[in-house]
Amino acid sequence: MRKSLASASLLALLSAGGAFAQECADPVEITWSTIAGFYTDAMANFVKSFEDDNCxxxxxxxxxxxxxxxxxxxEMVGQTGAYDVVTLETAEKAEFAENGFILPMTDFFADKQELLNDVSPTLRAMTVEYKGDVWGLPYYTYTAGMFIRQDLIDDAGEQAAFKAKYGYDLADPTTWEQHRDIAEFFTRKAGETLKGEVLTKDFYGVGLMAGPFPEIQDELSAPLWGMGSDWLTAEGTVPVDDVEKVLGEYVEELKFAPPAAxxxxxxxxxxxMKDCQIAMTHGFFLDQWPNAVKTEDNCPGAKVAAIEAPGKKAYVGGFLLAVSSSSAQPDMAMKFVAHIGGYEIQKQFAELGGASTLTSVLTDPAFATSERRATNGQYATLNMIFDSMSGFSSNLFKTPFGAKIYNTMQIPLQAAAAGQITVREAAEQLAADVAKICGGPCPIAN
Amino acid sequence: MSAAPESAGLAGSPPPGKSGMSDRWFSILLIAPAMLITLIFAILPLIQALDVTFRMGDLSRGKIGDYVGLTNYRIVFADNQFWQAGWVTLKFTVVAVGLEMILGVAIAFLLHGATFAKGITRSLLILPLATSAAVTGLFWRYLYDTQFGVLNWVLGLLGLPEPNWLGDYTIALWSVVLFDIWQWTPFVALIALAGLQALPKEPFEAAELDGASKWRVLTTLTFPLLKPVLFLVLVLRTIDCVRLYDAVAVLTRGGPGTATETMTFYLYRTGLKLFRMDYASTMAVFFLYVMLVAAVFALTPLLKQFTDRAKEA
Amino acid sequence: MQRKTSIPLEVLRYGAIFLVLGFFVFPIFWMVLTSFKPESAIMVSPPRFLFTPTLDNYYHAIVDKNFFFYIKNTLIISVISTAIVVFIGSLAAYSFARYNVGDGHILFFILSTKMMPAIAVILPYFLIFRDVGKTAVGKALHLGLDQHGALIVSYVMFNLPFAIWLLVSFFQDIPRSLEHSARLDGLSRLQVLRKVTFPLAAPGIAVTAVFTLIFCWNEFLFAYILTRKLASTVTVGVESFFTLQGILWGPVAAAATISVAPMLVFVLVMQRYMVRGLTFGAVRG
Structure with a gap:
C-alpha cells in the first residue's frame, strides 16, 4: 500500500519536474550519506524532485x-569530500560542529526563518543549535515516549486484580514506580491467565533494550531527565548517584522483561510486542509506531497506545542533515538540506508514515484522522512530548565529546544490566570513562 | 611477470651456465612481486602506525598531533580494559582452537572409516566454511535468541534449561566459541581427513602383522605422521582466532558489557569509535610484537622443515 | 584401510556422522528456510516450520535492493584478487621451495604480516588509497576509494601470506628430478615452471585458489571502510537491510542465500579437486 503511495507521489513529481529535467545538461553532483531503511528509501524518491528543480x-x-x-x-577526517550532506545523531552534532566537520548554516537560514521556526522548538534546541549557530535541519525524529497495550490497562478483570494487589487504580503509568508495578503485575508464566484467557507462552510486563547497542542510554534518559538530572552536570561530570539510582531501578525492571532484553x-x-509477549515498553522511540500498531493484527483484542513516558521526559532524537565542510558544492548541499527538511517533502514523507520534524506537519489535522492512525497515530503524543519538554536540553548534546560518550556509555550500563558489575560500579565506571574521553571534566557549551 | 627473457634462461645451475641470469637472480625475480606488495602495503602502514604510537592522535579532533614520547605506551599498559581484552582473547583462542582441533580430528577419523556417501558428506561439511561470519553470524544470533530462537525452543521441549546464550555474561563468550567451532571445525576436519588419506600404507600393514594394538598404532604411527599437517592447521587457526573480529562484531559487539570484548574488537572500539588512533596503534604494535615473539617459536619448526627440504637435492 | 566391521559399530558411526552433519548444516538450512518465509512467520514464537513459501524476499533483495549489483562487485573483486594472489604467490612459493631464498627469513617476514590486526592498518590504508586514487596511475588502475582496485590490492596483500604458505609445501612435493630432466631436455627455467611444475602443482594451486576466493568473498572490514557505494561487496550490501524499522530478516536471508550460493556451487565443483590437493600437500606438511 505504502509502496503504491510512494510511486504515485513519485510519478506526480516526475511529471511536474519533467520540463526542467530536459534543460539540465550539466548537473551539480552531491552525495548524501544516510541511514538504510524504508524511510530513507522514501526520501530517496523525493530526491528526484530536487534534482529536477535544481539541476x-x-x-x-x-x-x-x-x-x-x-x-x-x-570521511570527514580524511577530508575526502565524498559526502556532501551527512546525517547526524542528536549527540553527534556538537562534535561535528566543534571539529569543523560541518558548516554552520546560520546565514543560509537568515531568509528562511519560517522554516526554521516550523521545526518544533524542543527538537530545534537539541538537534539544530550549537553555540548560537544553526547547523542544519532534522528530517526525521525518533523522540521517545512509550508504547503500552491499552487493552490490558482497560480490562476490568485486570483492573480489579491490580487494585487489590497494589492499592491504586491501574492506568497509564505517570511515575516510574507505577511503571515498575505494572511491569511486575503483567509478568505471567505460560498457563496463567491474561485478560481471563490462558497463556500459551510466557508473558512479560515490559520489553527492554539492554542489548549491546547505544539504546539503553536512550531508555535511561527518560527517568534520569525526569528526575531533573542529566548525563552530565553543568561542570561536565557524570552525576554518579543519580545514574546509580535510575540504573538500579532499571535493573529491577529487568526481572519483568524477556531474557532477550x-x-x-x-x-x-x-x-x-508484535508477537504478543510484552505489555509495554520503557522509554521508546515513537517513530516505531507503524511497527508497534501491527500488534493489533497479530494479537486478538490488542490495542496499542503511544503515550508520554512517566515523568514526561524522554530521549529526544532527530537525524540532523548537515553540510560537510569538505563538500565541493556547499551551496547545493545546503539547498538540499532545506529541501528535505522543508514542508513539501516532510508532508509527503508523513503521508508514507514517517515521523516528521515540522510542527505544521505534526499538527496537520489531515494526519489526526482515524484512517491515518496506523501510520501517523503517534503524532498527537509527539506534540505533547515536545510541549512537555519545551525549554529542555541535555548537556550531552552540548559537549563536543557527546558522540564519543554516547557511543561508549552503553558498555558500563549494559554490564550492570547483565549483572557483570554492580550498579554503583557501573555508574562510577561511566564517570571514569567519560572523564577519560574528555580528558577531565567535559566542556559544556551554552 | 615474464621479465626474464626465456631464451636467456636456457642454461641454469644443473648444466653449467652459458649466458643468462644466475639461479640467485632468477629466484629473487620470482619473489619480487610478492615482496613489493608486502613491503608497500604492510611496511608502510606499519611505519605509519608506529609513528602514531609516539604522537597525540585523536582523529576526531582533526589531525595527528605532536610527539609525546612514550605516553601512549604508559597509558595503554595501565589500561585495565586492554589487559582484560587480552585475557578474553586468550581464553577464546585456547578453548576455540583446542576444541576445533579435537573435534576436527575426531570427525576426520569418523569420516575416514566411512564408506557410504563420502562425497556428499564432505560437501555438506564444507558449507559453513563457504559462508561469511558477518552474514551467518546474524542467523546464529537468531538461533540463539531467547524469544524466537530454535535452540531454546528445542531445549524447552526437552525440558532442559534454556540459557540466555548471548545475554548471560558467564556464557556469552562460549556461545561465540560455539559459533567459531561451527564455522571452522570443518576446515580442521577436511585437512586432517586429507592427511589421513595420504598416510603411507606400508607401516600400518607392518604394524598389523606385528599384532600391535589399535591404540599403539594410533599413538606411535598415525599421530606422529599426521603431526606436521595438524601443526600447520593449529598455527593457522590460532592466528585467525587471535585476530577474531567479525564473529564478535555481529554476535555480541563485545557485550554484554565487555564480557566478549576481544583484543581486535577493543582495538576497533578505540580506533574507529573513539578515534584515538594513538592508543589503537600502540595496542596494535604491542599486539603485533607479542604475536611475532610467539611466531618465532611456533613457526621455527615449520620454517626449518621448509628450508631443509628446499636445501635437499 | 578396510577393517573388520561390526554392525552396531557402523550404526554408531553413521549415527554420529548424521549428528555432526546436522550441527553443521542446520544454521544454513534455517537461513535458507527463512528466506522463503513470509514476514508473519519469521519472528514468531514458537518457531514455525510450516508456512506458505513466498518469493517476496527474493523479489525485495533482487529488485528493490538490486542485490546483484553487490554480487557483481564481489565477483569482480574476489576473482581478480584470487588470480593475482595465486599467480604472485605461486612464483614466490616456488622460489622459496626450490631456491630457499632468504633462508627462511623472508618467508618468515611474509608470513608474519598475516599477524597484523587489520584494524590497525585500516586507516592508513584509507589515507593511502585516498591519495593514490588522485594520481594518474591510481586513476588508471581504479585504486581510489570506492573503486575495485583498492579492495583488490588489500585482498592480495592480506591473502598472500596464507597462499604462499600453502603453496610452498605443494611445490616441495614435486620431485626435483622431473624438473632436472626437463632442463636437460633444453627447456628454460620459465618453461620448466610453466610446462612441468605448475601443471603438477595444479591441485595444490586449486586448493589455494578456493580458500583465497572464500576469504575474499566473505571479507567485511576492508570492504566496509574502503568502499561507499560503487564498489561495495555483498557483506557490506547486507547491511543495507538493517533498517530503521529493524532488520529485514526475510530479505536478509534471501540476500545471504544468494550471496552464499556461488561459493557453494564453486566449492562443490572443486570439492574432488580440493581433497586431492589437500592430500597432496598434506603428505609431509
Missing part, C-alpha cells in the same frame, strides 16, 4: 545505523 544529481549512500558515525568521521535493541522489542 543537480544526488547520490544517496545508505549505511547501517550502527556504522554511520564512524564511516562519516573517517540483554541482547536486543528496539527492533527486538518491537518483535516481542
Amino acid at each position: 543537480a544529481k544526488v547520490t544517496v549512500v545508505n549505511i547501517d545505523n550502527s556504522q554511520l558515525y564512524n564511516k562519516q568521521v573517517i 540483554l541482547t536486543v535493541t528496539y527492533d527486538g522489542v518491537m518483535n516481542q
Whole structure:
C-alpha cells in the first residue's frame, strides 16, 4: 500500500519536474550519506524532485545505523569530500560542529526563518543549535515516549486484580514506580491467565533494550531527565548517584522483561510486542509506531497506545542533515538540506508514515484522522512530548565529546544490566570513562 | 611477470651456465612481486602506525598531533580494559582452537572409516566454511535468541534449561566459541581427513602383522605422521582466532558489557569509535610484537622443515 | 584401510556422522528456510516450520535492493584478487621451495604480516588509497576509494601470506628430478615452471585458489571502510537491510542465500579437486 503511495507521489513529481529535467545538461553532483531503511528509501524518491528543480544529481549512500558515525568521521577526517550532506545523531552534532566537520548554516537560514521556526522548538534546541549557530535541519525524529497495550490497562478483570494487589487504580503509568508495578503485575508464566484467557507462552510486563547497542542510554534518559538530572552536570561530570539510582531501578525492571532484553535493541522489542509477549515498553522511540500498531493484527483484542513516558521526559532524537565542510558544492548541499527538511517533502514523507520534524506537519489535522492512525497515530503524543519538554536540553548534546560518550556509555550500563558489575560500579565506571574521553571534566557549551 | 627473457634462461645451475641470469637472480625475480606488495602495503602502514604510537592522535579532533614520547605506551599498559581484552582473547583462542582441533580430528577419523556417501558428506561439511561470519553470524544470533530462537525452543521441549546464550555474561563468550567451532571445525576436519588419506600404507600393514594394538598404532604411527599437517592447521587457526573480529562484531559487539570484548574488537572500539588512533596503534604494535615473539617459536619448526627440504637435492 | 566391521559399530558411526552433519548444516538450512518465509512467520514464537513459501524476499533483495549489483562487485573483486594472489604467490612459493631464498627469513617476514590486526592498518590504508586514487596511475588502475582496485590490492596483500604458505609445501612435493630432466631436455627455467611444475602443482594451486576466493568473498572490514557505494561487496550490501524499522530478516536471508550460493556451487565443483590437493600437500606438511 505504502509502496503504491510512494510511486504515485513519485510519478506526480516526475511529471511536474519533467520540463526542467530536459534543460539540465550539466548537473551539480552531491552525495548524501544516510541511514538504510524504508524511510530513507522514501526520501530517496523525493530526491528526484530536487534534482529536477535544481539541476543537480544526488547520490544517496545508505549505511547501517550502527556504522554511520564512524564511516562519516573517517570521511570527514580524511577530508575526502565524498559526502556532501551527512546525517547526524542528536549527540553527534556538537562534535561535528566543534571539529569543523560541518558548516554552520546560520546565514543560509537568515531568509528562511519560517522554516526554521516550523521545526518544533524542543527538537530545534537539541538537534539544530550549537553555540548560537544553526547547523542544519532534522528530517526525521525518533523522540521517545512509550508504547503500552491499552487493552490490558482497560480490562476490568485486570483492573480489579491490580487494585487489590497494589492499592491504586491501574492506568497509564505517570511515575516510574507505577511503571515498575505494572511491569511486575503483567509478568505471567505460560498457563496463567491474561485478560481471563490462558497463556500459551510466557508473558512479560515490559520489553527492554539492554542489548549491546547505544539504546539503553536512550531508555535511561527518560527517568534520569525526569528526575531533573542529566548525563552530565553543568561542570561536565557524570552525576554518579543519580545514574546509580535510575540504573538500579532499571535493573529491577529487568526481572519483568524477556531474557532477550540483554541482547536486543528496539527492533527486538518491537518483535516481542508484535508477537504478543510484552505489555509495554520503557522509554521508546515513537517513530516505531507503524511497527508497534501491527500488534493489533497479530494479537486478538490488542490495542496499542503511544503515550508520554512517566515523568514526561524522554530521549529526544532527530537525524540532523548537515553540510560537510569538505563538500565541493556547499551551496547545493545546503539547498538540499532545506529541501528535505522543508514542508513539501516532510508532508509527503508523513503521508508514507514517517515521523516528521515540522510542527505544521505534526499538527496537520489531515494526519489526526482515524484512517491515518496506523501510520501517523503517534503524532498527537509527539506534540505533547515536545510541549512537555519545551525549554529542555541535555548537556550531552552540548559537549563536543557527546558522540564519543554516547557511543561508549552503553558498555558500563549494559554490564550492570547483565549483572557483570554492580550498579554503583557501573555508574562510577561511566564517570571514569567519560572523564577519560574528555580528558577531565567535559566542556559544556551554552 | 615474464621479465626474464626465456631464451636467456636456457642454461641454469644443473648444466653449467652459458649466458643468462644466475639461479640467485632468477629466484629473487620470482619473489619480487610478492615482496613489493608486502613491503608497500604492510611496511608502510606499519611505519605509519608506529609513528602514531609516539604522537597525540585523536582523529576526531582533526589531525595527528605532536610527539609525546612514550605516553601512549604508559597509558595503554595501565589500561585495565586492554589487559582484560587480552585475557578474553586468550581464553577464546585456547578453548576455540583446542576444541576445533579435537573435534576436527575426531570427525576426520569418523569420516575416514566411512564408506557410504563420502562425497556428499564432505560437501555438506564444507558449507559453513563457504559462508561469511558477518552474514551467518546474524542467523546464529537468531538461533540463539531467547524469544524466537530454535535452540531454546528445542531445549524447552526437552525440558532442559534454556540459557540466555548471548545475554548471560558467564556464557556469552562460549556461545561465540560455539559459533567459531561451527564455522571452522570443518576446515580442521577436511585437512586432517586429507592427511589421513595420504598416510603411507606400508607401516600400518607392518604394524598389523606385528599384532600391535589399535591404540599403539594410533599413538606411535598415525599421530606422529599426521603431526606436521595438524601443526600447520593449529598455527593457522590460532592466528585467525587471535585476530577474531567479525564473529564478535555481529554476535555480541563485545557485550554484554565487555564480557566478549576481544583484543581486535577493543582495538576497533578505540580506533574507529573513539578515534584515538594513538592508543589503537600502540595496542596494535604491542599486539603485533607479542604475536611475532610467539611466531618465532611456533613457526621455527615449520620454517626449518621448509628450508631443509628446499636445501635437499 | 578396510577393517573388520561390526554392525552396531557402523550404526554408531553413521549415527554420529548424521549428528555432526546436522550441527553443521542446520544454521544454513534455517537461513535458507527463512528466506522463503513470509514476514508473519519469521519472528514468531514458537518457531514455525510450516508456512506458505513466498518469493517476496527474493523479489525485495533482487529488485528493490538490486542485490546483484553487490554480487557483481564481489565477483569482480574476489576473482581478480584470487588470480593475482595465486599467480604472485605461486612464483614466490616456488622460489622459496626450490631456491630457499632468504633462508627462511623472508618467508618468515611474509608470513608474519598475516599477524597484523587489520584494524590497525585500516586507516592508513584509507589515507593511502585516498591519495593514490588522485594520481594518474591510481586513476588508471581504479585504486581510489570506492573503486575495485583498492579492495583488490588489500585482498592480495592480506591473502598472500596464507597462499604462499600453502603453496610452498605443494611445490616441495614435486620431485626435483622431473624438473632436472626437463632442463636437460633444453627447456628454460620459465618453461620448466610453466610446462612441468605448475601443471603438477595444479591441485595444490586449486586448493589455494578456493580458500583465497572464500576469504575474499566473505571479507567485511576492508570492504566496509574502503568502499561507499560503487564498489561495495555483498557483506557490506547486507547491511543495507538493517533498517530503521529493524532488520529485514526475510530479505536478509534471501540476500545471504544468494550471496552464499556461488561459493557453494564453486566449492562443490572443486570439492574432488580440493581433497586431492589437500592430500597432496598434506603428505609431509
